[in-house]
Amino acid sequence: MSPLSVRVPRSVRRTVRIALGAAVAVVTAATATACSTSSPKTANAGDAASTGGGSGKTVQVVAGENFWGSIASQLGGSHVKVTSVITNPDTDPHDYEPTAADARTVAGAQYAIVNGIGYDAWADKLLASNPGSGRTELKVGDLVGITPGGNPHRWYSPADVHKVIEKISADYKKIDPADAAYFDQQKTTFETKSLAGYNNLIADIKAKYAGTPIGASESIVTPLSDGLGLKMLTPETFLDAMSEGTDPTAKDKAAIDDQIKNKQIKVYVYNSQNSTPDVQTQVKAAKDAGIPVATVTETLAPAGATFQQWQTTELQGIEQALAKATGK
Numbered sequence: 001m002s003p004l005s006v007r008v009p010r011s012v013r014r015t016v017r018i019a020l021g022a023a024v025a026v027v028t029a030a031t032a033t034a035c036s037t038s039s040p041k042t043a044n045a046g047d048a049a050s051t052g053g054g055s056g057k058t059v060q061v062v063a064g065e066n067f068w069g070s071i072a073s074q075l076g077g078s079h080v081k082v083t084s085v086i087t088n089p090d091t092d093p094h095d096y097e098p099t100a101a102d103a104r105t106v107a108g109a110q111y112a113i114v115n116g117i118g119y120d121a122w123a124d125k126l127l128a129s130n131p132g133s134g135r136t137e138l139k140v141g142d143l144v145g146i147t148p149g150g151n152p153h154r155w156y157s158p159a160d161v162h163k164v165i166e167k168i169s170a171d172y173k174k175i176d177p178a179d180a181a182y183f184d185q186q187k188t189t190f191e192t193k194s195l196a197g198y199n200n201l202i203a204d205i206k207a208k209y210a211g212t213p214i215g216a217s218e219s220i221v222t223p224l225s226d227g228l229g230l231k232m233l234t235p236e237t238f239l240d241a242m243s244e245g246t247d248p249t250a251k252d253k254a255a256i257d258d259q260i261k262n263k264q265i266k267v268y269v270y271n272s273q274n275s276t277p278d279v280q281t282q283v284k285a286a287k288d289a290g291i292p293v294a295t296v297t298e299t300l301a302p303a304g305a306t307f308q309q310w311q312t313t314e315l316q317g318i319e320q321a322l323a324k325a326t327g328k
Contacts, residue, residue, distance in 0.1 A: 068115065075165065077186045080111075089301045098122050116146075117154070140160070
């Protein structure tokens with residue numbers, strides 16, 4: 001399937017979680033190599049400079065999702081080896097079933113990065129079932145102060161992304177103090193060069209289109225909308241329902257239909273990796289009404305892209321849609 005293929009609706013797959021506790025127990029006890037649709041892979045080091053030198057130490061890092069893994073890899077350069085568990089764009093991180101290989105990776109990691117906020121509960125169970133001696137753990141939700149029940153899609157919040165960058169760099173220096181200067185260099189390069197296009201697009205969109213009303217298919221778009229200064233008109237109850245795989249109410253669907261029909265929204269943004277029949281209907285209605293449509297995805301697409309390549313492409317699409325809609 002292509003990165004933009006439609007997944008099976010989450011509501012169909014929520015039953016996976018019923019057996020998740022048992023799956024983790026099996027994973028922990030397993031010794032044979034297991035395979036999955038998203039077997040762990042080392043994240044691309046990306047654009048940040050990697051000059052080597054220092055202690056020669058390599059920190060073993062595991063990331064629950066490849067968007068955090070990409071950032072971690074670029075910040076660590078040649079002094080880290082990052083393995084991301086979720087790497088396949090067709091895999092839903094909400095409902096992932098860990099493998100024996102995942103358990104071994106977690107058990108051997110010196111540093112673990114998970115999203116938290118209920119997004120990757122399987123990762124919390126893997127960490128608890130595979131305690132590592134002296135392992136440092138970063139839960140993004142805890143870092144940014146979002147508790148379970150809040151919006152878990154923090155990689156779409158520019159402010160939270162920068163908080164994660166600061167924390168990962170600080171943790172690397174604590175784990176490997178001999179290479180602190182190297183990690184500082186990596187962070188500076190990443191923030192000033194690798195993320196330059198990402199940062200500039202965010203600033204430009206906010207300056208030019210702040211306050212523009214938009215609609216969206218689910219809550220994954222909300223942190224980005226907030227970061228760009230856009231006005232989300234889609235009912236929050238609809239956004240949350242689509243993200244959680246539950247059925248939206250007829251009232252919410254009618255409200256969205258009215259927003260599209262009367263062009264109350266200027267742009268419609270949808271997650272093409274979670275395109276349910278309701279979302280497909282809204283996308284078609286928006287296009288028929290002449291409302292520009294932009295897409296985002298839940299994980300790196302294509303899978304080998306860096307965080308900034310992925311996000312910059314999406315931001316360019318949103319910027320183009322806003323320009324078309326507003327004439328600015």
